[in-house]
Amino acid sequence: MNATPPHHDDEAAARAANSPLVRDFGLLIKSATRLEQRIDTALRRECGIGHTMLEVLIRLCRRPGEEVSQRQLADDLTLTSSGTTRLIDRMEEAGLVRRVASPGDRRVALVEPTAEGRTAFLRAAGVHARVVEEFFVRPLAADDYTRLTGALAEIDRALREEAG
Template sequence: MIPESRQDDKAIARAANSRLVHDFGLLIKSATLLEQRIDSALRRECGISHTMMEVLIRLCRRPGEEVSQRHLADDLTLTSSGTTRLIDRMEESGLVRRVASPEDRRVALVEPTEDGRRVFLRAADIHAHVVERYFVEPLARDDYTRLTSALSEIHKALREDVT
């Protein structure tokens, strides 16, 4: 049995040291750290989480646009249940309000309150600062452009087959 075990050892070490595994780990780790950095800055300075900021960004993009919870869930990679509770918390802190849709009585439209818009404006500043510092600054101009286009491709591939 020892020779078979030695065979495995080789395969195991090879798999654990694979280039792909390392690179993928780097992506996940960088994204996690970056999100944590933004999240704690936003919590400290504006009292909102990074996820709440993503909601506000979505809601402020086109003023007057009707945005349902389902829509938000898709955009934020959340389940509908997670979204319900997220909007609950945001409504409770007065950042957004739910409005019944006139066309479809199932959907709850979400819109920012005046206060939500005010908080968003302050948060956008913090957000920009952190993104600038850790996402743009470390990269050469060209690399930044290529990074984002690479991410677009990856994102497209992920969206395309919803297996």
């Protein structure tokens, strides 16, 4: 089989694919994905819940007594409405959350943690903290960690302002 002859755009495409911007952003995404996979694996093994369920519990436990709708959860977690419904269904079946009608609008389903959900959250939060400490904090010098988190906050701020 003959190799395809070089195309005139091959060199330009190779330069673009190997650019520092592509490389650096790819490193950010790969690192975040690998860290999330480590967290998810540890949570499933030690707590019986996945990382996305933990994210729901974090959101629900952040401000006790706050009314949080399924729609707000979908927005906060960047999930589709149907994906959020399925996730909350599974969490409700596991006894971690319950749906209640909103007192202001009975068409709106609010989601709140159960006592079992709060207990599971506290156990999972410890596992999460341990993995984050091991793979996100400890590999960096304290000054580098401070610079990294400051830079990530600036990126997040710029993205939120642009979207707003």
